[in-house]
Amino acid sequence: MNAANDMDDALVEFLAESEENLDGFEEALLGLERAPDDTALLTAAFRYIHSIKGTAGFFSCGRLQALTHAGESVLSRMRDGELRMSQVIAGQLFAMSDGARQILAAVRATRDEGKRDFDDLIAQLARSFAPAAAEPDPMWPASAQPAPVAPAAASAPVPPAPEISDEPEEPTTVRVDVHLLDTLISLVGELVLTRNQLLQVSGRSSDPAFQSTTQRLNHITSDLQERIMKTRMQPIRNVWNRLPRVVRDLSAQCGKQVRVEMVGGDTELDKTIVEAIRDPLTHMVRNAIDHGIETAEARVASGKPAEGRLTLRASHENGRVIMDIADDGAGIDPEKIRRKALERGLLPAEQLQRMNAHELIQLIFLPGFSTADKVSSISGRGVGMDVVKHNIERIGGQVEVLGTIGAGTTLRMKVPLTLAIVSALVVQTGDERYAIPQANLLELVGVNDPGGPGGVEVFSEVPVYRLRGTLLPLAFLAKEMGRAATWQEALAELGDAMTILVLKSDGREFGLVVDGVCDSTEIVVKPLAKALKSLAVFAGATILGDGRVALILDVLNIARRAGVGSERRMMARVAPPVLVPDGEQQRLLLFDAGHGRQGAVSLAGVDRLESLDRGRVHEAGGQRMVRYRDAVMPLYELSPWMHDVGVAPAPGSDDASIHVLVCARAGGPVGLVVTRIVDVIEGSFKIHEGARRRGIAGAVVLGERVTDLVDLEQVLAHITEVRP
Amino acid sequence: MTKLCSFFLDEHCFGVPVEQVQEILLPAPLTRVALAPAEVAGLINLRGQIVMTLELRRRLGLPERALGASVQNLVVTSEDGPVALLVDRAGDVLSVSDDDFESPPETLRGELRRLLRGAYKLPGRLPLVLDLPRVTQVGGGGASG
Numbered sequence: 001m002n003a004a005n006d007m008d009d010a011l012v013e014f015l016a017e018s019e020e021n022l023d024g025f026e027e028a029l030l031g032l033e034r035a036p037d038d039t040a041l042l043t044a045a046f047r048y049i050h051s052i053k054g055t056a057g058f059f060s061c062g063r064l065q066a067l068t069h070a071g072e073s074v075l076s077r078m079r080d081g082e083l084r085m086s087q088v089i090a091g092q093l094f095a096m097s098d099g100a101r102q103i104l105a106a107v108r109a110t111r112d113e114g115k116r117d118f119d120d121l122i123a124q125l126a127r128s129f130a131p132a133a134a135e136p137d138p139m140w141p142a143s144a145q146p147a148p149v150a151p152a153a154a155s156a157p158v159p160p161a162p163e164i165s166d167e168p169e170e171p172t173t174v175r176v177d178v179h180l181l182d183t184l185i186s187l188v189g190e191l192v193l194t195r196n197q198l199l200q201v202s203g204r205s206s207d208p209a210f211q212s213t214t215q216r217l218n219h220i221t222s223d224l225q226e227r228i229m230k231t232r233m234q235p236i237r238n239v240w241n242r243l244p245r246v247v248r249d250l251s252a253q254c255g256k257q258v259r260v261e262m263v264g265g266d267t268e269l270d271k272t273i274v275e276a277i278r279d280p281l282t283h284m285v286r287n288a289i290d291h292g293i294e295t296a297e298a299r300v301a302s303g304k305p306a307e308g309r310l311t312l313r314a315s316h317e318n319g320r321v322i323m324d325i326a327d328d329g330a331g332i333d334p335e336k337i338r339r340k341a342l343e344r345g346l347l348p349a350e351q352l353q354r355m356n357a358h359e360l361i362q363l364i365f366l367p368g369f370s371t372a373d374k375v376s377s378i379s380g381r382g383v384g385m386d387v388v389k390h391n392i393e394r395i396g397g398q399v400e401v402l403g404t405i406g407a408g409t410t411l412r413m414k415v416p417l418t419l420a421i422v423s424a425l426v427v428q429t430g431d432e433r434y435a436i437p438q439a440n441l442l443e444l445v446g447v448n449d450p451g452g453p454g455g456v457e458v459f460s461e462v463p464v465y466r467l468r469g470t471l472l473p474l475a476f477l478a479k480e481m482g483r484a485a486t487w488q489e490a491l492a493e494l495g496d497a498m499t500i501l502v503l504k505s506d507g508r509e510f511g512l513v514v515d516g517v518c519d520s521t522e523i524v525v526k527p528l529a530k531a532l533k534s535l536a537v538f539a540g541a542t543i544l545g546d547g548r549v550a551l552i553l554d555v556l557n558i559a560r561r562a563g564v565g566s567e568r569r570m571m572a573r574v575a576p577p578v579l580v581p582d583g584e585q586q587r588l589l590l591f592d593a594g595h596g597r598q599g600a601v602s603l604a605g606v607d608r609l610e611s612l613d614r615g616r617v618h619e620a621g622g623q624r625m626v627r628y629r630d631a632v633m634p635l636y637e638l639s640p641w642m643h644d645v646g647v648a649p650a651p652g653s654d655d656a657s658i659h660v661l662v663c664a665r666a667g668g669p670v671g672l673v674v675t676r677i678v679d680v681i682e683g684s685f686k687i688h689e690g691a692r693r694r695g696i697a698g699a700v701v702l703g704e705r706v707t708d709l710v711d712l713e714q715v716l717a718h719i720t721e722v723r724p
Numbered sequence: 725m726t727k728l729c730s731f732f733l734d735e736h737c738f739g740v741p742v743e744q745v746q747e748i749l750l751p752a753p754l755t756r757v758a759l760a761p762a763e764v765a766g767l768i769n770l771r772g773q774i775v776m777t778l779e780l781r782r783r784l785g786l787p788e789r790a791l792g793a794s795v796q797n798l799v800v801t802s803e804d805g806p807v808a809l810l811v812d813r814a815g816d817v818l819s820v821s822d823d824d825f826e827s828p829p830e831t832l833r834g835e836l837r838r839l840l841r842g843a844y845k846l847p848g849r850l851p852l853v854l855d856l857p858r859v860t861q862v863g864g865g866g867a868s869g
Contacts, residue, residue, distance in 0.1 A: 190772035432756065481758035529776040530804045531862045535759050541767055541774045549755040549767040549774055 013175060014055050015108050021048040022097050022104075023241055029093055030244045036085035046075045052100065063113045064103045070125040071096040077129045089128050094245070095121055178271065181231055188221075188228050189524050193547055195221045229421065234274050236314045236323070237265035243285050247310060250289045257296050257307040258289055264314040269321050270418035276395045277323075277415060280388040284325045284411050285310065287385070292329035292409050302406065304328065321417060326410040331403045334360035344368060354713070358666035361401050365389040393556070395419055396439045424523045424542075426550065427501065427514040429477045430493075433550045434514075435523050435542055436501065440555040442509065444517065445500040456491055456513075459682075462564070463487050465500055465511050468609040469589050469680040472502065472511045475562030477553075480537065505556040510564040512555075521545070525552060537561055587682045588700070589661070590707065591674035593642035598678065598707045600700060601638070601661060605712040607669070608662040609677075617658065628662065628669055635660065635671040636719055641695035642708050663716055670719060726822060728844070730815035730851050731798055734786045738811075739818060739844070739851035740798075746806050748814045749797040761862050765810055770799065777808040783859060784836050802860040809859070818851060820844040828852070 028045035032038060053068040071093055077083040099118045106114030195218055202214040244260045251258040293299075293308035300306050313324040334357040341347050346366050355363075363369060367386040392399045397415035416422065416439065423438040445467065450456050456463050456474060463474040476490035484490035490513070491498075500511040523542040532538065539554040586602055589609070593599040603609075610628070617626045617635065624635040638661070660671040687698040687709060695718070697711035728739035754766035754777060763783040768775050777797065781789055789795065789812065797808040828840045829850075841853045 186772035483758075526774045528774070529807070531860075532757060532760055532764070532776060535757070537759065538757075541755075543769050543772065543774070547769055548753050549769050551755065551757065551767075 011059060011107075014059055015104055016175065018052045018055065018104055019101070021052050022100055024048045025052075026094065026097055026245050027241060029090055029097070030248060032085045033087065033090045033248075039079075042075065042079055042085075046072065046079060049075065059107075061103065061107060061113055063117060064100060064107075067096055067099050067103070067118045067122060070122040074125050074128055083129050092121070092124055092128060094248075096125060176231075178232075181228075185228055185232070185524070186526070188225050189543065191221055192225055193543070193545065196545065229418070232271045232418070233268040234271050235265060236267045236269060236274065236321070237262070239274055239278050239281055240265055240312055243282070243312065246282060246285060247289060250286060251293075251308075254290060255295060256289065256293055258293055258310055259307050261309060261311045262313075263311065267314040267316060267321055268417075269415070272419045273321075273395060273415055273417070276391065276419075277397075277413070280391050280399075280413075281323075281325070283385075283388050285312075288325060288327040288329070288409065288411075292327035292331075294330050298330075316417075317414075320414050323413040323415065324410050325413075326408060328408040331405040331407055331409055332361045332364070332401070333405050337361060337363050340369065341366070356666045361403055364401060365399070396422070396437060419525060421522050421524055424521060424552065425501070425517055426519040426521060426523075426544065427477070427499070427516070428518050429481060429515050430483055432481065432483070433518055433544065433548075434477065434481075435544075435550050435552045436503070436512075436555065437539070437552070438520070440503045440505055442502040442504050445502060445511070447498050447500060449496055450491060450494055450498040450513075463491075466680070467500075467502065467511070468611065469587075469603060469677070470609060471587070472500070472509060473564040474500070474511045474513055475558060475564050476513045478513075478515075480558055480562055503555050503559070505559050508559065508564075510559050510562075512558065519545075523550075523552070586685065587680060588685065588709070589674075589680050590678040590702070591638070591659075592676040592678055593639045593708070594675060597642050598702075598705055599638065599642050599674075599710055600702070600707045601672075601674075601710045601712060603680065605663065606661045607664045610660045610662055610671075611657045612660050612671075614656055614658055626660075626671065628671065631668045633660075633662070633669045633671045634719075635673050638672045638674050638710060638715070641710060641715060663712070665716060665720060667720065670716060672715070726820050728818045728820055728851055728853065729798070730818050731796075731811040732813050732815060733781055733784065733811055736786075737815065737849050737851045739820075739853050740800060740856060741853075742817055744800050744856055746799040746801055749799060749808070751795050751810075752797060763862055768797070768808060770806065770808070773806065775799065775806050775808050777810060778860070778862065780809045780811055780859075783809075783862070784839060785834075786836075800856055800860070802856065804860070807860045818844075818846070820846065820851075 025045055025048035028041045028048065031041045032045060035041065049068050049072050053065055053072055056062075056064040056068060074083065074089060074093065078085060083089070099116075099121055102116065103113050103118075106112060195214075198214055199218060202211050205211060240262055247258050247260050288310055289308075293310070294302070294304075296306040299308065309328045311324070311326040313322075313326065315322055337360045338352050338355070341352055341360075341363050342349055346363070346368060352360075364385045365388075367384060369384060369386070389399050392413055392415065395415060396419070397413055399411060399413045401409060401411050403409040424435040425438060425441060426433050426435050428434075445465070447455055447465070454466075456465060457471075458464070459471055463476075464471040465474055466472075474487070476484065476487045478484040478490035478493060479487050484493060494513070494515065497516075499514050499516050501514060501517075502509060502511055521544075523544075525540045525542060527533075527540055528535075528538060536557040537554055539552045541549055541551050544550050586604060588600040589603050589606070591599050591601070612626055612628075617624055619625075625632050626635060627633075635658075659674050659677050661674065663670050663672065681702070685700040685702075687700055689698040692698050695711055695715045697709045697714075699706050700709050701707070727742040729742045729745045730737055730739045732738070749768075749770070752768040752770075754768060756766045757764055757776075763778050763780075765777040765779040768777050779789075780798075781787065789810075794813060795810050796812075796814050798811050798814055799806050799808045801807075824845045825842055826845060827842045828837050829843060832840065839855055839859050841855045843850050843852050
């Protein structure tokens with residue numbers, strides 16, 4: 001029985017090793033296609049295939065042995081200078097590699113090599129160096145056709161001994177089962193908890209020997225924890241390595257020429273992330289070749305090199321990995337997107353009309369969107385970009401598309417380094433604690449007297465909280481966790497204080513009401529039992545510092561369950577109705593425009609209201625700006641639009657902070673400064689268009705005051721125009 | 725010969741094959757899982773591993789345990805990793821002969837019958853053998869806890 005187990009282990013290792021060897025082989029082969037005379041690559045390709053052939057014999061995989069032998073023979077002729085790499089031969093060698101993979105898969109599944117004998121392929125490979133194969137190869141024009149004994153090989157003589165040794169170099173790595181690693185990580189987590197408890201005990205002890213021993217244990221444990229987490233890290237190259245092959249096959253299929261460039265392949269991520277991005281990444285690459293890069297003729301016609309370029313780039317930034325998939329193809333035409341979206345009825349025409357180019361191209365992530373004029377067999381596989389986006393957001397990542405017509409498209413992914421450990425907030429409802437990933441958290445708001453004025457309000461039957469003029473839909477954790485039947489009951493149980501976590505999920509914001517926050521900490525994410533996975537509201541579980549288990553909330557699904565993240569809201573966010581239609585419910589922000597005038601802005605066009613520290617505002621070249629999130633946001637006064645030219649601007653207030661209406665635009669956020677916010681009101685307003693002028697949509701009468709309503713779209717358009 | 729780990733629920737004797745029992749634990753702090761089926765008592769921390777705990781009385785449709793009555797965790801192995809079963813108390817390991825095996829008594833009804841493999845006729849007692857794969861499959865497994 002033991003012998004059988006050993007055999008199994010050996011076989012599993014053989015399969016894994018052979019697949020890695022095939023990866024290496026294909027990589028070398030791709031290189032050889034470009035540089036047919038590179039002896040180092042040839043030697044490498046030979047070594048990989050030779051090693052598979054050798055072990056295949058040991059495991060009595062006769063077909064695999066025969067197939068790889070045929071491939072090896074071709075390579076050996078090349079090494080001897082009798083044959084030169086061509087596209088035809090490369091194709092056959094790739095086919096051999098595919099065949100070998102098929103056999104390996106069959107062996108893995110059934111312990112048998114499968115039905116196909118690959119005799120046809122073996123015969124083809126054998127023909128490639130038979131004398132009859134001396135016919136011209138389409139890859140090189142006749143004039144450049146290498147002589148039977150390649151002069152290149154003669155001028156760069158075969159190195160004296162390109163050592164093809166069977167003996168592997170001194171091994172510096174071992175193969176370890178991932179489950180074993182996970183167990184080790186769990187145990188180290190426990191060790192850390194025990195260490196913490198021990199430290200508390202030692203703090204009360206007066207025995208110096210005991211104290212110094214616990215100190216040492218403390219350091220060793222921390223060290224161990226740090227190292228063990230590294231064992232799960234893998235370079236992104238592990239996913240990328242398969243792509244050149246995908247690109248090669250696809251571009252051949254589409255009749256395009258594409259070269260792949262990779263930058264930052266050493267960037268490391270957790271194994272689970274590497275696995276999670278594998279499919280989305282492949283899909284994006286397929287898309288880039290199928291839809292992005294043009295045919296060679298079209299490229300030449302538009303003055304580009306015939307060969308398209310696909311660049312994969314990865315780097316670390318703020319504890320996350322940024323990954324770009326950039327092509328230098330035709331780019332995405334926002335107008336085409338607009339038409340498609342209209343045809344498919346994805347968004348109302350009116351909304352589409354208002355969207356700018358950047359907003360429009362993000363629509364490719366909407367379900368049911370495909371920009372290819374005809375659905376092709378390559379990327380039109382029923383898997384849309386919406387699935388890609390969903391899968392990336394699932395692991396706490398983001399994806400967006402950047403592009404310019406004619407100059408190509410870049411898909412930018414931001415993913416966390418690891419899923420195993422995340423920073424989280426531990427919150428409390430009643431006597432229960434839950435963990436919420438920090439990645440979803442925008443801010444924390446403490447509210448006293450939640451039931452009173454300035455607390456929870458009801459807006460179209462949904463509980464909301466007025467956060468700096470924005471109505472934030474609320475979900476009550478006590479209700480979602482079944483501790484209270486209704487949100488009113490949950491609210492009543494809160495007593496005189498509550499904490500709102502402002503969370504973002506799928507681009508929507510909502511507030512999650514909890515009793516309070518217990519802790520902000522790093523947690524080790526552990527999967528839930530299968531039986532509990534159908535409860536979509538939990539993303540997993542973790543063990544807290546006191547050894548108790550806490551569930552991790554899946555913010556997206558909590559929002560869905562609570563009904564605070566409806567599709568309608570998301571659409572409204574993507575395309576805010578900026579001009580205020582008559583007679584509809586709307587929210588207006590009233591501000592003091594100086595000189596006795598009052599202005600109003602529809603909040604529908606404003607993404608956020610911020611109160612920013614005046615000290616953070618800088619001025620450069622007459623332009624005021626402020627650092628906002630990850631961008632530099634230019635600031636503009638809104639008041640001057642209220643007055644005729646020549647009127648002195650409203651006197652600035654002396655407050656330490658300024659109020660800024662943040663509007664998301666294609667080139668980054670734009671900040672509109674208002675001196676003093678008077679109020680936020682809600683209702684249906686009659687707009688008097690008689691007062692219409694540049695930047696002003698009209699006037700509304702509020703109480704007895706005539707208030708100018710800012711035409712936000714026009715103001716922003718003007719600003720973006722004059723902006724350098 | 726088969727070895728059964730015996731345990732008691734509401735004075736009934738039950739058994740599971742010893743090789744499927746990982747360990748027996750004193751009650752551990754439970755974390756309730758909101759929205760889960762009623763027979764899921766919660767999650768416990770088993771040396772760093774998070775283990776689902778089933779209230780076996782509820783799972784088998786037996787009367788609820790009296791408040792403050794003793795309870796033990798019988799940790800069994802399942803396809804989905806270890807699962808803890810809350811039992812009144814664990815008993816001895818019984819050596820039973822396959823000749824004494826019988827299918828579930830006719831008197832048993834519905835769900836409980838579905839969750840049993842059968843019983844061993846022993847002098848003085850009749851340990852009922854659980855069908856562990858079915859018992860540990862809750863939610864979506866067709867179980868109506």
